[in-house]
Amino acid sequence: MNHPEPSLRNPSARTGETAAAGNPPDAAKYAFINEVIARVDGRPGALLGILEAVQERNPRKYLCADELSYIAAKTNIPLSQIFSVVTFYALFNREPQGDHTICICRGTACHTRGSRTLLESLRLELGMEEAPGQAGADKLTLTTPDGKFTIRTVACFGQCALAPVVELDHRICGHMNERALAREVDALGQERHE
Amino acid sequence: MSKLKLATVWLDGCSGCHMSLLDLDEGILTVAQQADLVYSPLVDATEFPAGVDVTLVEGAVSSQEDLSKLQTIRARTRLLVSLGDCAVTANVPSMRNTIPVQKLLQFIYVAGADVNPAVPTQGVPALLPQARPLHDYVKVDFHLPGCPPRPDAILALLSAVLEGRAPKLPAVKFG
């Protein structure tokens, strides 16, 4: 993978095989990563494609440290650059996500139709206090302690006609109000996590 | 014409700025001709008088008492000067701002105390959540940074203010 910086190769880039904390090297995982790298390496958007594929494969939809080290070793991209990319984009998670994801749209149309109060009522209902340092921040990802629910926000789903919009596990629900949202969340809660 | 009324106060500061004020050496004489020091830790007046012309305030606003003092001063002085980094930026006192007050007090007065560990409440003003500069609470007319601020800068500011002209400060620096 060539990148414009004419810097030297990493003199002592570690290979990714080292055992990450409590997660033995999983041969299938690394094989999958190799296959993805082979498919996209050298093409524009390669790193994004690799990270998206690896996260999607993980049942808990997150990227762990050993995967990142392995990708760095295989693509010759510096570790810090990979970490910079993983923490820059909202899509990538470094923490395991809940069984169900509730994503509240904070777009303009949804905001003018009250999605802020939806977010606050959902937070209260799932008993998640204001995370420190996120006072009023709308860009958040919170997972309930029992790992069942993750609340996320997104800047705009592009569903503005249905404002306010909430996505519950890839299902878009429009014209939401507090009661309907509570109903949907309970329904999700009952569902057995497959 | 009668001499102007000058006052100096220190809130949550280390009195270094007042030391720097005393370092004016003979500069003090020119000031003494133009103004009377009507209130200051350096004199034994007890109550902040009304109708003060210029007040130099050293130290950050860190406790409830600092705040009420500052508000009284603002109401009773024509011009208010933030003297030194603590007043201008909350400087060293602000280093506790990231720690919740209760945790701070517990850590020092209970965990850290080897004799009768308890958080003091008698005769000690309550701490504000954060130590903040003066201008977060009241309108400040002039700022004089420095830790401590240079005596020549204090003199330049004081004589200008007492003569009612805009002060031309030498190159002052934070810290």
Place this chain on the structure above:
Amino acid sequence: MAQKKISIRIDGELVPALEGKTILEVARGAGRRIPSLCHMDGLKDVGACRLCIVALNGGRLVPACTTPVQEGLAVTTNSPEIAAYRRMIVELLLVERNHVCSVCVSNGHCELQSLATSLGVTSVRFRYRYPSLPLDLSQERFVLDHNRCILCSRCIRVCAEVEGAHVWDMMGRGIHSRVISELDQPWGEASTCTNCGKCVQACPTGAMAEKGWAVEEMVKRTAQVAGAAVRKGVSL
């Protein structure tokens, strides 16, 4: 390719210049003072701090460090509006993190501090944020104090462009951005770090310093590292 000789006007005065050079290089070459923070000779310019803004033909403001000179350009390096904007940028930097100059190891030798003095910043109109930031002492020779960091990325660039180790990079986004080593591991555990200390010398404030210095004692050898970078010919 031979660079064409052209001439531009800086604050009304004609100044010779080589095409392709930036306004900052030409101005400083002609002894004109333009403030800067994220620029460092020998490193590729990123235009992050915006202190070097100058007015082009009396109108649009552009950063001098990343704007190449062109024939017939008229540059104004200072005006009441530009001075006010520069002061505001310094105030914003002072508010963003915990710049307690009086107890800082770089007190008296900090580029941000001296800029505040030269621009006449005597107080900050914005509300101090007092963020809670980590302190990394794991490296045996150096210390990284995020409270003093102004995110100018000089450390990142010198490590990637001159040393070639690319230990450092910027994590997160917006106000939550932070300089990190490798996978946000302590500096002492960064296996790709060669302990060369160029980042420490490149750092304009007290964020990166050599251990063992007390308040006001840390003087950086930025010029030597910049010289090495220029000789390495990285920046062209």
Place this chain on the structure above:
Amino acid sequence: MSRIEDIGIFNAMREEGLAKVLPAMPRIAVGMGTCGRGNGAEGVYQALSHAIDRDGLDIRLAAVGCFGACSEEPLVSVWLPGQPLVILRRVQASDVERILNDLSRGRITPDLAWCKIEEWDHITAHLRYGQGFPELPLWSELPFFSGQKKIVLRNCGLIAPDDIDEYIAVGGYQALYKVLIDGKPESVIEQIKASKLRGRGGAGYATGIKWEFLAKAKDDRKYIICNADEGDPGAYMNRNEIESDPHGLLEGMIIGGYVTGASQGIVYVRAEYPLAVHHLARAIDQAREYGILGANILGRPFHFDIEMVEGAGAFVCGEETALIASLEGFSGRPRPRPPYPAQKGLQGKPTNINNVETWYNIAPIVLKGPAWFTEIGSTKSAGTKVFSLVGKVQNTGLVEMPLGTPLTKFVYDIGGGAAAGRTVKAVQTGGPSGGCIPHEMFDTAVDYETLAQLGSIMGSGGMVVMDEDNCMVDIARYFIEFTHSESCGKCVPCRVGLDQALEILNGFTKGTGTAAQLTLLNELGRMIRDTSLCGLGQTAPNPVLTTMRHFRHEFDDHIIAKRCRAGVCHSLALSPCENSCPLHMNIPRFLDLLKEGRADDAFEAVFLDNPLPASTGRVCQHPCDDRCRRQTVDSPVNMREVHRFIADAVLLTDRFEPLAARIAARKKAPTGKSVAVVGAGPAGLTAAFYLALVGHDVTVFENKAEAGGMLRYAIPEYRLPKRVLAQEVELIRRLGVKFQFGAGVGSAITLNELDEGFDAVFLAIGTWKESWVNLPGTELKGVLPALPFLESVATGTNPALGRKMTVIGGGNAAVDSARTAVRMGVDATIVYRRERKDMPAIKEEVDAAEQEGVKFLFLAAPHRIVGDARGNVRALEIAKTRLGQYDSSGRRKPVVTAEIVRLDCDAVVLAVGETVDLDFARASGLTLREAGTFVVDRFTLETSRPNFFAGGDAISGASNVSNAMGFGKKAARKIDERLMGAKRFAGLAGGFQYSMEPPETTSTSPRHRSAELKPAVRVAGEDEVMVGLTDAEAGDESCRCLRCDIRG
């Protein structure tokens, strides 16, 4: 499928496609865009395909994209060969059986049918569906589509997005074929330049010139990129374009690749658009299969391929250098320019980036030529732009309009204006980089130049309509919070500047803002705009700078008065209902006191908040109902009727004496100051009450014989019994307020005398003069203005009205006049020039009038009053009107037609509005507005003469009781501050302990309504129509309150 190598195969392919779009059998197409699916389109599609298979029907079922009318989804189009294409709206799965068997009989289900399309201009082809269904309107006749010109959306919702044959059938890839055959790339670039096509992403840079740069750049590899990041919140046109017509994008890019000599195309799509990604990926595969992508495109020696990269959630990647950094595997942080991407872009190679929508215009321009394109739109901004019309407007959806169309057309003609009863306040264009444009500037043409002059930008085309329930300070804060969280953090002005701007704006919404901070925010905004590195930072301050410019009064409200009229900023109000009440009554408190059974405390708490609780309990227009959050559960709490119940329980019973004493005991020590109140109407009485309560010596001068103003002399007995008002006035008098009746100020006593005799004067003279109607025949006997008519009835001198009477006007005065006449056995007809929903009168009063036999004639403007020889009224001639353009009040202006109708009647009452007594106003020497109302300082209500204050209708123009009382209360507070130099009103109505625990259980019953007399009984006499809540009803109603004043 075989590769298209020559024109022969191409045309054969086109025929095959046409057989799918216009098959030999009926075709049903379901709008399956993401928004359609969000509305249940998937269920409709499954039901249709199941039914078709089950019955083996000969119907071609297709899944198409979205036609753009989102508020009418799910949309299903049905086509019978030879007939027009009919679009059904809001189709549910349960309608499928009906649709199918109607179809089998060659009919279209009438209640679902919305409009028809007889022929369609795909620009690249022309399709004829057929004639028929005369009863159905054409699509272009519907308000939502009126004036739309679909170039970019030409295929959306009409062809299957995942079938290349259908795209080719409607002329797809013809332009590409023509360009490759002609083989003259430079002439194509000239055409694009001549067409004046500009970037549709937001900056509006000339596309032709951008292409020319790339074409001239010499390098071994060159890239063209489609920016489909579309991060603007409130904008979703790119999503719909790709989802509904992916090949349109590919064709534009392949042409672009050919003429600029690029080697590869990349589409950078948002990760939040899964369906668009899916359809685009499929379209790319199909294009490769057909030889339209890859090597030897369409059999020509031209090689070009397109790849898709999914973004990962970063708005800043919409900026071109950030997008490039993202593609190169870095964080999306913009890079300085120059070098521009056209010189050094992706991997250091020349690169050209255009927005999705720009690419869709290429094929049409190539086929129809630049002249055709420049005819559409305005001089400097040619062509059309797709806007996403969303927010507080009835018809939402994608609207493609020629550039230069005025905003009124979007909001009212297409959008249908605000929801019932609300008025539009502003439109936000251009997303977080755009600005807010106030209602008064809605005639602004929407194109690049004019929006820029207003400090906004067209940007992506997001158009969010806002009404009075939106707070502009909150909107500015919302956008800064968005750009602040999306800032990449590289440059200081944007990273830290936006953080501080947000800090200041958060302070405004919490009421801790200062005027100095407003100036600082202005300076900070300009600094960020002028010094930021990239477009995000440079445009982020636009929403703040424009709202501060156009809505400065809202910022002042938040900073000086600590009030948020829209009720959005919670910390500035006790609760939404209290915030909307002009008197700011502590409503949750009196509801809780009643719930706890403490009737006396409830009365005292109510009276101290509102000295005419029983009167307002009957006639107030109750704005609190609109803001009550109980309506999200079932219906608002009936707060007005509850405080009427609490007041009546004391005022009309023997508990009057003890409670009057209790309130009189609250009177503060005498201050030695005296205040004169001119006018004993609601405003004057309220001011007098509070001024007396805080210890001033108050004298009220009233030119009529009794106190009450409109309450006494205009509002009829059956709505407000005089004895109820009398009790309230008596209680106020008990506080020591002195009344001088028959004392007309200006005649009996002059303002100068008041000035000497009193420390302050409050003018609350109301609006008693009838605004005259220039109508022939008003001089006839039997023509009388509404107020004198109602006053004569109120004072017992009933004027002779004859048998039949007409009332001209639509406000409360008109309705009261008609209902009073009916009670006098007169046949009354209200004539109003607009429609019923536009009448300013209170809705329940209009319905009650109808029940009592009052007749209505809408869309009728008075033309002439006809009299007989003896000068008596014989008839009123009216001219029928039709509704024309929307005026500044957001209602359609009535336009008089030639059709005249004659209404025989013996009397005509004019109730077209009241104005201030102009002679008194002019004689007062105070500064006036042209309507004659007094000019006052917004925050102190002081007039141009020191210590002279004014309030009520005298400053606002004819309004309603509670607004007038609100001004009276505010004036009392400000006069007291002026006289005493201190703020003494804070604890005035305090001292009540009441529960602040959130109610465990609230009553589940819906809203209780007061019982009403039967219409026949009402008309027979003067008894009060609304009986009022019973004890049990009021008690239960008070348990329905959700206690929004209690915050965690």
